[in-house]
Amino acid sequence: MRILLIEDEPETAAFLQKALKESGHVAEHAGDGETGLSFARTQSYDVLIVDRMLPKRDGLSVIETLREDEIRTPVLILSALGEVDDRVKGLRAGGDDYLTKPFAISELLARIEALARRSAPEEAVTKYVVADLVLDRLSHTVTRSGEPITLQPREYRLLEYLMKHAGQVVTRTMLLENVWDYHFDPQTNVIDVHISRLRSKIDKNFDPALLQTVRGAGYTIRDAGS
Ligand code: CA
Numbered sequence: 437m438r439i440l441l442i443e444d445e446p447e448t449a450a451f452l453q454k455a456l457k458e459s460g461h462v463a464e465h466a467g468d469g470e471t472g473l474s475f476a477r478t479q480s481y482d483v484l485i486v487d488r489m490l491p492k493r494d495g496l497s498v499i500e501t502l503r504e505d506e507i508r509t510p511v512l513i514l515s516a517l518g519e520v521d522d523r524v525k526g527l528r529a530g531g532d533d534y535l536t537k538p539f540a541i542s543e544l545l546a547r548i549e550a551l552a553r554r555s556a557p558e559e560a561v562t563k564y565v566v567a568d569l570v571l572d573r574l575s576h577t578v579t580r581s582g583e584p585i586t587l588q589p590r591e592y593r594l595l596e597y598l599m600k601h602a603g604q605v606v607t608r609t610m611l612l613e614n615v616w617d618y619h620f621d622p623q624t625n626v627i628d629v630h631i632s633r634l635r636s637k638i639d640k641n642f643d644p645a646l647l648q649t650v651r652g653a654g655y656t657i658r659d660a661g662s
Contacts, residue, residue, distance in 0.1 A: 437482040437552055438462045442472030442498065443514065444490050448537075452485070455541045469493025476502055481509055482555075483548045488515035488526065496529040503530035510551035512544070564599035566646055567659035569638060571599050580642050590615070591634050598647070598657040607654040631655060 439461050443449040449465050456463035464481075466472035469490040476484055476498070484502075488495040499511050513531040515522060523534045532554075533547050564571045568581045571592075578585045578595065587595060593615050598606055611627050631647070639645045644660045 437548070438464075438480070439483050439485060439548065440464050440466065440472065440475055440479075440481045441485045442466045442469065442476075442490060442495070443485070443487040444468055445487075448487075452541075452544070455545075459545055467491075469495065469498045473498045473501055476507065476509065477505065482552045484509050484511045485544075485548065486511055486513055486531070488513055488522070496525060496531075499526075499529045499531050508555070510555045512548055512551060514539075561600075564596070564602065566599055566602050566657055567644070568642070569599075569646055569657075571596055578638070580638055585637050587634070587637060591630060591637070594630055594634055595638070595657075598655065601657075603656065603658045605650045605653050605656050610654070 439456055441449060441452055441456070441463055443452065443465070444467050446467075449467065453463045453465055464475065464479075466475050470492040472484075472486065472490070473493060486495045486498055490498070495513060495515075499513070502509070502511075510532045511530065513526040513534045514537060515526065515534065516537045523536075526534050532551055535544060535547060562572065562574050564573070569578070570580075571578050573596070576592070578587055578592070594611065597611065597615050608627055616626065631649075635645075635647050639647055646659065647655065647657050648660070650656055
């Protein structure tokens with residue numbers, strides 16, 4: 437990854453730059469807020485590591501200015517201050533994550549990798565296939581053995597999510613958060629109702645059954661024959 441480190445303490449900067457390079461990253465360094473802002477505006481980085489207190493321009497102001505300019509590069513804020521209030525200010529300013537000094541370098545590396553992963557564009561998958569069941573994301577159509585299957589929008593999203601994770605167990609919580617966008621009591625039967633409808637559409641008249649209940653865990657869609 438290409439990383440910009442905006443940090444004014446020379447020792448911390450040198451140590452971090454070395455550690456980042458040793459982990460295979462390209463790490464550029466700016467020693468004050470103005471220089472950092474100018475680098476971040478004119479060059480492309482995967483992640484920015486921004487110290488909270490900086491000469492010339494404060495870390496929060498650097499982040500706010502970048503966000504005003506529609507520069508969305510993920511930002512990890514470093515701070516010697518550990519106050520909750522400060523953390524909130526940093527995240528409000530447009531930072532994506534926050535790490536309080538002193539920290540373990542392994543934690544810093546894990547966090548910047550997570551930030552970069554989150555901002556990476558989703559794979560351009562246009563089609564999911566499990567056995568003879570095909571979901572085409574471009575035409576928004578589903579077929580099994582070549583026969584068209586008509587799904588309601590929520591059933592389509594449910595099937596899309598299950599097929600994206602084909603072969604894995606998908607929990608009720610995962611379904612609620614990703615298909616319904618709610619975080620409510622998973623005792624609700626909304627999932628059961630939709631699973632049952634989906635099952636009757638994709639499995640009832642076909643063999644083998646692809647949508648399976650994993651007792652006590654959730655659901656999985658897989659080709660049982662393979
Ligand atoms: Ca500082």
